[in-house]
Amino acid sequence: MNNKISSTVELNYSASYGKLFSALINKFGVNLVNEIEDAIQNAFLKSLKIWKNDHIPAQKENWLFIVAQNDVLIHISKKKNRENIELPLAEDDNKDVSDNDLRLETILFISSSNSISNQAKVIFILKNIFGLHVCEIANSTLLSQEAIYKSLKRAKSSLQLEFKDSDFNTIFQDARTTNITVLEEVLYAVFNVGFDSFEEKSQSVVNEDLCLEAISLTKLLLKQYGEDSTSNLLSLFCFHISRIPAKVHKGKLISFFEQRRKDWNKELIDLGFYYLRKPNELNRYYIESLIISKYMLTSNYSTKHWYEIIELYHILISLTNSPYIKLNLCYVLHKANQSQKALEILEEIKNDLPGKYTYFSLVKAKILKEKDSKEAEKILHEVVDNVSQQIRKDYLLEHNFINL
Amino acid sequence: MKQFLLLLHEDIEKMKTLSPKDMGELAKAHMAWAGSLSESGHLVAGDGLHEKSVLISGQNSIVKDGSFLESKELIGGYYVLQAENLDTAIEISKACPCHLWGGTTKIRPIMDMDEYEQ
Numbered sequence: 001m002n003n004k005i006s007s008t009v010e011l012n013y014s015a016s017y018g019k020l021f022s023a024l025i026n027k028f029g030v031n032l033v034n035e036i037e038d039a040i041q042n043a044f045l046k047s048l049k050i051w052k053n054d055h056i057p058a059q060k061e062n063w064l065f066i067v068a069q070n071d072v073l074i075h076i077s078k079k080k081n082r083e084n085i086e087l088p089l090a091e092d093d094n095k096d097v098s099d100n101d102l103r104l105e106t107i108l109f110i111s112s113s114n115s116i117s118n119q120a121k122v123i124f125i126l127k128n129i130f131g132l133h134v135c136e137i138a139n140s141t142l143l144s145q146e147a148i149y150k151s152l153k154r155a156k157s158s159l160q161l162e163f164k165d166s167d168f169n170t171i172f173q174d175a176r177t178t179n180i181t182v183l184e185e186v187l188y189a190v191f192n193v194g195f196d197s198f199e200e201k202s203q204s205v206v207n208e209d210l211c212l213e214a215i216s217l218t219k220l221l222l223k224q225y226g227e228d229s230t231s232n233l234l235s236l237f238c239f240h241i242s243r244i245p246a247k248v249h250k251g252k253l254i255s256f257f258e259q260r261r262k263d264w265n266k267e268l269i270d271l272g273f274y275y276l277r278k279p280n281e282l283n284r285y286y287i288e289s290l291i292i293s294k295y296m297l298t299s300n301y302s303t304k305h306w307y308e309i310i311e312l313y314h315i316l317i318s319l320t321n322s323p324y325i326k327l328n329l330c331y332v333l334h335k336a337n338q339s340q341k342a343l344e345i346l347e348e349i350k351n352d353l354p355g356k357y358t359y360f361s362l363v364k365a366k367i368l369k370e371k372d373s374k375e376a377e378k379i380l381h382e383v384v385d386n387v388s389q390q391i392r393k394d395y396l397l398e399h400n401f402i403n404l
Numbered sequence: 405m406k407q408f409l410l411l412l413h414e415d416i417e418k419m420k421t422l423s424p425k426d427m428g429e430l431a432k433a434h435m436a437w438a439g440s441l442s443e444s445g446h447l448v449a450g451d452g453l454h455e456k457s458v459l460i461s462g463q464n465s466i467v468k469d470g471s472f473l474e475s476k477e478l479i480g481g482y483y484v485l486q487a488e489n490l491d492t493a494i495e496i497s498k499a500c501p502c503h504l505w506g507g508t509t510k511i512r513p514i515m516d517m518d519e520y521e522q
Contacts, residue, residue: 013428041420044427049452049481051431052440133423208427 006063012062014042015213017131020065022106028072029166030159037128039071040064087170094373100225103129104183104220111182122189123148123156130190130213137193143354163201180225186234186284188220190214195240215241228279234288235275239292242268255396256295269296287316308337325350327360334367342367357384405486406428407448407514408493414480415506416455433501446496450483480507485515498516 017040022037043064057063107129110121116295123143126132136150138145216236222230244301246263247254254260276289296306311330326349333342346364353360361383368376386397422430441447455478459468483500487493493511500509 011428011431011432013424017424044422044424045419046452048427048431048434051435052450131424133421133425136423136425184462347424 012209014209015062016061017242018103018129019042019061019101019107020068021128023065023100024068024072025106027069028076030156030163032072032076033156033160035072035075036068039075040066042071043068050122067318069138071353086096101220102225104217107186107217107378108179108183110159111179113159113162115162116155118154118185118189120151120158121182122186122193124159125149125186126190126193127152130210132210167317180227180230183221184218184229187214188233188236188285189238191237192219203387204248208244211237211241211244211280222275228277228281228364229283229285231275231277232279232283232289234276235272236285238268238272238275239289239296241265242272243296251391252398253391255395257301264296282315282319283317284316287319289311291316291390301335303336306332310336323349327353327363330367334363339367341369356382358383380402406489406493406516408485408487408490408497409491409512409514410455410483410485410497410500410504411479411510411512412483412500413508413510414478414502416478416480418506419480426505429500430505433504437499437501438483441483443494446485446487448484448486450481452481453479455480 020043021036024039025033028036035385037065045066046067051057052146056146101353102270107125108127110125116124123137125388127134134145134148137143137148142373143151161291173247186370194207194214194277197204197207197210206217215234218234218237222226222234230307242265243259246259246261249260249263270370272289272293274295279286291309294305295307309332310329313325313332316325317329326345330342330345333339333345342385343364346360348358361379365379365383368379379387384393387396420455438447438450460466461468485493485496487496490511490513493513497509497511500508
């Protein structure tokens, strides 16, 4: 492969999608969201046909932006002629999209919405800022494609209604000061989607691109606002991604406790500690980062270790009432020989989690294994049937979770 | 060496629903394929084509505007290849990235005076 080819390969189309979407939505407003989506898709198609090895634009993202922007302008002009109405026209300042990344501002803006749920925000952001296809979102989140299409359609209508005729600069400005917490939650959700990918096509258990994009935007957020919570979120991300090299060994999925620690990335662990900040006011990411660092540092998973982790989980639950955190606590309680308590909490949270949630089933089966092995096996059979990735099926079968 | 026209029939509806990631992979695949053809000396030319087309017909040269979108497949691009014979051209063309995303290719040997003079 020659250098000219690799310069095209360097362009991450998914990240570019988010940059183009953000720049265009900032310019034309949310009323034209459908036209903007079509224009970006058309610009990508044109790049496929026009770019050649010896003829690639120097500023690829800028080229795509100008092509997409012109597409939207043509649409506006046709609509004006047809309906004789005034529509916003873009200013002709073609800032370089690569240098003027508005993804963070756009996520802040979407996060500021009062009319759509947090799940709908995450889906909308995964599609339009992180450039994921609906089927990729479905595979990563375990939601159906139909549910995602509906969510996106509703989110677009709601955003159009809520921000109709709004001044985008003002929205962006206001969003900055009030929605960092929501934005952190969204980035965390996006990271988790990437870190635990169920994507059937790639069969990869981690979508590294998505994790890295979430991290780069979190770094940008930290640089701009310097919040302790953002630093701790970044710390948490670093601890997690440091284990990516150890998650799969010789084509097999390796659980946290079985991973070869020498495969963990030392520099990223150091970076995790670098970003870990003791905050004036406790935040969930600080505690979560403490928990994961404790797991990664200890050489002995003694009862004392599990009790210390339980303590941290209780603090965490006082900060956030997330059923996912409670689910993790259940596993820890089981390890600390408090299975009955764990089963009670599982019963409390079962309706707060998505139906057939894989980790809920796995934790429940693990706890029930000694008490009611038939029920545990029944649950695990369902999990194996629902998991589409072969590497995950193999893991469950090879670890004797199921007697065939 | 003989020359061959390779027409790329693309499923336009499918192309419009490709994810950005798939688009990136398709761009990368086309670049790599064209690059390898160029290095091996099989590539003569190649371009993408607009969806828009114009039909001119009959003695009166009647011009009809239209993209002929009644078919969901249209010719989205072409390559001109050179190879020893049709079999080699077929083997080369099998690797065309157009096939990866539901497209079809058609090979048309370009007529050559030499074939008829021997």
